[in-house]
Amino acid sequence: MNVDVSLGTRSYRIVVASGALATVGPRLRELSVGARAALVSDGAVARLYGKTVMASLESAGFTVATIEVPEGEGAKTLAIAQHCWNELLAAGLDRTSTVLALGGGAVGDVAGFAAATYMRGINFVQLPTTVLAQVDASIGGKTAIDHPLAKNLIGAFHQPRLVLVDPAVARTLPEREFRSGLAEIAKHGIVLEAEYFAELERDVEPLLARELGVLERIIGGSCRLKASVVERDEREAELRHVLNYGHTIGHALEAVTGYARFAHGEAVSLGIVAEARLARRLGVAGDETVARQERLLEALGLPVRAAAIDVEPVVGAIARDKKSKDGRVPFVLAPKIGAFRLVYDVPAADVRAVIASLGS
Numbered sequence: 340m341n342v343d344v345s346l347g348t349r350s351y352r353i354v355v356a357s358g359a360l361a362t363v364g365p366r367l368r369e370l371s372v373g374a375r376a377a378l379v380s381d382g383a384v385a386r387l388y389g390k391t392v393m394a395s396l397e398s399a400g401f402t403v404a405t406i407e408v409p410e411g412e413g414a415k416t417l418a419i420a421q422h423c424w425n426e427l428l429a430a431g432l433d434r435t436s437t438v439l440a441l442g443g444g445a446v447g448d449v450a451g452f453a454a455a456t457y458m459r460g461i462n463f464v465q466l467p468t469t470v471l472a473q474v475d476a477s478i479g480g481k482t483a484i485d486h487p488l489a490k491n492l493i494g495a496f497h498q499p500r501l502v503l504v505d506p507a508v509a510r511t512l513p514e515r516e517f518r519s520g521l522a523e524i525a526k527h528g529i530v531l532e533a534e535y536f537a538e539l540e541r542d543v544e545p546l547l548a549r550e551l552g553v554l555e556r557i558i559g560g561s562c563r564l565k566a567s568v569v570e571r572d573e574r575e576a577e578l579r580h581v582l583n584y585g586h587t588i589g590h591a592l593e594a595v596t597g598y599a600r601f602a603h604g605e606a607v608s609l610g611i612v613a614e615a616r617l618a619r620r621l622g623v624a625g626d627e628t629v630a631r632q633e634r635l636l637e638a639l640g641l642p643v644r645a646a647a648i649d650v651e652p653v654v655g656a657i658a659r660d661k662k663s664k665d666g667r668v669p670f671v672l673a674p675k676i677g678a679f680r681l682v683y684d685v686p687a688a689d690v691r692a693v694i695a696s697l698g699s
């Protein structure tokens with residue numbers, strides 16, 4: 340399946356196909372970029388897929404430097420960005436060259452940031468290897484490193500020239516990481532498309548069994564939905580906030596638990612449960628809309644309850660949300676499946692109540 344992201348001169352294609360990683364060389368050639376490239380990856384991912392990607396690039400005539408970065412969020416520092424710039428310079432990359440990110444969201448973020456800033460921006464290709472990166476982080480051009488006081492605070496919008504999503508890669512992920520990515524998939528269905536949500540409800544079993552055809556259709560559908568949002572609001576003036584559904588409370592839960600207790604998708608799942616209940620509490624959504632979300636998340640093996648959450652620190656972390664405007668934090672609410680509404684000035688008492696309800 341191909342999904343074209345239409346952004347004028349910054350348009351690009353997302354290819355969702357089994358074996359896509361092995362086609363990167365000829366596809367990059369078609370974009371008429373220069374012959375030099377750098378492949379950024381962490382050690383574990385490089386061992387699994389580095390050879391395939393390198394072979395494809397080299398047989399298409401590219402000279403490729405490899406840059407290893409640490410695994411996970413530890414890659415998103417100024418020191419690692421500096422390391423990437425040094426390596427790009429040492430390998431002689433110029434403004435026609437390409438940086439390729441092979442890995443999960445963190446690798447994509449730091450490699451994209453290096454590509455966005457080196458010589459004021461060079462070509463960038465995303466080769467995402469986690470479900471989360473395939474359906475969310477690799478699409479839309481958000482790149483960033485972390486500031487010691489806040490995640491993703493230092494960054495740039497820099498769209499990739501190409502995204503290659505190989506759903507077969509998702510079959511090799513550890514169970515917890517695979518399920519974590521499904522939270523973003525559920526999110527897309529809940530706020531963007533009722534038919535897609537119903538497809539997820541129907542396909543829970545083959546999806547969890549990671550049947551290749553189902554993975555390709557579901558991951559491809561999620562890429563299509565995310566692309567449709569990015570096309571309409573590339574730089575997140577407002578509409579793109581919809582992708583933050585479940586994240587306002589989810590990010591806060593992650594922050595107050597030191598990014599150790601929950602995987603990102605687990606925190607998003609709990610955030611969705613809380614924000615769905617918030618919509619009901621505010622009279623925006625009915626019982627069945629809330630129940631369908633919880634049922635799907637639970638069926639996907641994601642948490643819908645969490646014991647021992649201390650409410651006040653979570654409320655404090657929400658107040659520091661990066662998306663706040665003049666101190667007003669936007670909440671995305673789902674009035675029904677496949678629809679959303681942005682609401683500012685949600686009473687703190689209601690937010691407190693739904694966070695507390697996660698314990699039951």
Ligand code: GLY
Pocket residue numbers: 475476478479481579582583
């Ligand atoms: N992950 C949210 C966004 O791309 O806007």
